[in-house]
Amino acid sequence: xMFIIYIAMVFFxxxxxxxxxxxxxxxxxxxxxxxxxxxxxxxxxxILFSFFAGLYADFYYITAFxxxxxxxxxxxxxxxxxxxxxxxxxxxxxxxxxxxSNYALIIFITILxxxxxxSFSLNYAVxxxxxxxxxxxxxxxxxxxxxxxxREYARL
Amino acid sequence: MRxxxxxxxxxxxxxxxxxxxxxxxxxxxLVNDVRLFFSFLFNPYFSVSTINRFEKVSKNVDxxxxxxxxxxxxxxxxxxxRSKLIDYEALDRQYKEVNDLLRLKQGFRYSGKFSKVISVNxxxxxxxxxxxxxxxxxxxxxNPVVVYNNDKWFVIxxxxxxxxxxxxxxxxxxxxxxxxxxxxxxxxxxVGNLDDDLIYKYIDGDIKLxxxxxxxxxxxxxxxxxxxxxxxxxxxxADPNSRMASVSTFKIKDxxxxxxxxxxxxxxxxxxxxx
Numbered sequence: 088x089m090f091i092i093y094i095a096m097v098f099f100x101x102x103x104x105x106x107x108x109x110x111x112x113x114x115x116x117x118x119x120x121x122x123x124x125x126x127x128x129x130x131x132x133x134i135l136f137s138f139f140a141g142l143y144a145d146f147y148y149i150t151a152f153x154x155x156x157x158x159x160x161x162x163x164x165x166x167x168x169x170x171x172x173x174x175x176x177x178x179x180x181x182x183x184x185x186x187x188s189n190y191a192l193i194i195f196i197t198i199l200x201x202x203x204x205x206s207f208s209l210n211y212a213v214x215x216x217x218x219x220x221x222x223x224x225x226x227x228x229x230x231x232x233x234x235x236x237x238r239e240y241a242r243l
Numbered sequence: 244m245r246x247x248x249x250x251x252x253x254x255x256x257x258x259x260x261x262x263x264x265x266x267x268x269x270x271x272x273l274v275n276d277v278r279l280f281f282s283f284l285f286n287p288y289f290s291v292s293t294i295n296r297f298e299k300v301s302k303n304v305d306x307x308x309x310x311x312x313x314x315x316x317x318x319x320x321x322x323x324x325r326s327k328l329i330d331y332e333a334l335d336r337q338y339k340e341v342n343d344l345l346r347l348k349q350g351f352r353y354s355g356k357f358s359k360v361i362s363v364n365x366x367x368x369x370x371x372x373x374x375x376x377x378x379x380x381x382x383x384x385x386n387p388v389v390v391y392n393n394d395k396w397f398v399i400x401x402x403x404x405x406x407x408x409x410x411x412x413x414x415x416x417x418x419x420x421x422x423x424x425x426x427x428x429x430x431x432x433x434v435g436n437l438d439d440d441l442i443y444k445y446i447d448g449d450i451k452l453x454x455x456x457x458x459x460x461x462x463x464x465x466x467x468x469x470x471x472x473x474x475x476x477x478x479x480x481a482d483p484n485s486r487m488a489s490v491s492t493f494k495i496k497d498x499x500x501x502x503x504x505x506x507x508x509x510x511x512x513x514x515x516x517x518x
Binding site for chain 2: 129130131134135137138141145146147149151152153154156157160161163164167199203
């Protein structure tokens with residue numbers, strides 16, 4: 088199942104990179120899928136998904152190779168630690184969580200690139216990207232939750 | 244759950260190590276080709292632009308080849324045009340000369356025909372020349388031949404052989420040619436010297452350097468008062484009858500076009516019958 092989601096992620100990433108973008112911006116489909124997988128899937132498939140999504144992102148984006156993998160792995164780890172204490176069923180907390188996570192990831196990757204590659208290059212348009220991402224995240228979340236029904240766990 | 248947590252932690256550490264290794268080892272140079280491949284596969288902008296770029300390169304190569312061929316053709320054309328241009332320059336020069344002659348002819352009282360020099364006697368250039376006009380053009384034997392030089396019409400010889408389409412001129416510089424001529428204050432006989440000067444002898448009267456020599460009013464060889472040259476050297480002698488002078492005249496290199504005057508001192512018997 089995760090493999091199908093992975094393929095879907097690659098497909099949508101390709102699709103949105105093909106579509107004409109606005110202000111040189113297109114939704115970060117990889118992050119949307121990673122976010123969704125980590126919050127709505129079990130930890131083991133989620134970290135596996137994050138790892139391979141990170142690898143894909145590393146191949147896709149021209150950054151220091153491994154920076155996306157590391158970021159997504161750490162993101163997966165952090166989410167796994169805190170997700171039981173975060174409300175994601177309501178729209179506003181979920182949106183805030185998503186936007187904060189997205190900004191944090193962007194900043195983390197930028198700093199990591201600066202440390203590893205020694206060059207600081209930041210496209211300031213990416214600071215608008217999370218606002219676009221949240222819109223698409225809601226769409227994908229709806230579709231994915233419909234297709235791959237979330238298993239409800241009873242909190243112990 | 245504990246089992247899953249262990250697996251999760253195990254995977255986390257493994258992936259963390261791997262990603263750290265990626266970062267530390269800096270394997271970008273190894274994956275750049277894969278990145279390019281990914282970009283090519285998954286980014287149609289990239290692939291389209293790359294294909295366009297390749298098409299452009301291909302088109303540019305075609306254009307270069309086409310331009311190379313065109314360039315060679317243009318070079319050939321250029322050489323041809325340049326060669327024609329040289330001809331045009333020569334033709335232009337000749338046209339100007341002919342134009343000048345035509346202009347001057349308006350002030351010349353004798354009728355006749357312009358003709359082009361087509362050959363000279365290579366051994367003795369000052370003996371004979373050949374003209375491109377002949378019997379068919381109305382050229383007749385004994386017609387005087389003049390040339391325009393230094394704003395004056397100079398007599399240079401007369402037709403002595405006429406063919407269908409060309410004719411031969413015996414020059415006044417030929418040693419076999421002599422005729423009576425005048426200066427403003429003398430009269431004598433001009434004899435050819437096979438050079439660009441003539442010998443003026445049997446002089447009756449006074450001569451001085453620079454005197455113009457022209458055809459005599461009493462001569463039947465040429466129409467009167469045509470320039471022959473000017474006296475540039477006087478050879479004195481104790482005997483006044485042996486006085487001689489050198490008359491500077493035309494140079495064969497300056498003669499390209501001549502004017503054949505329609506004038507005959509003698510009338511042939513055949514013509515007499517016809518008349």
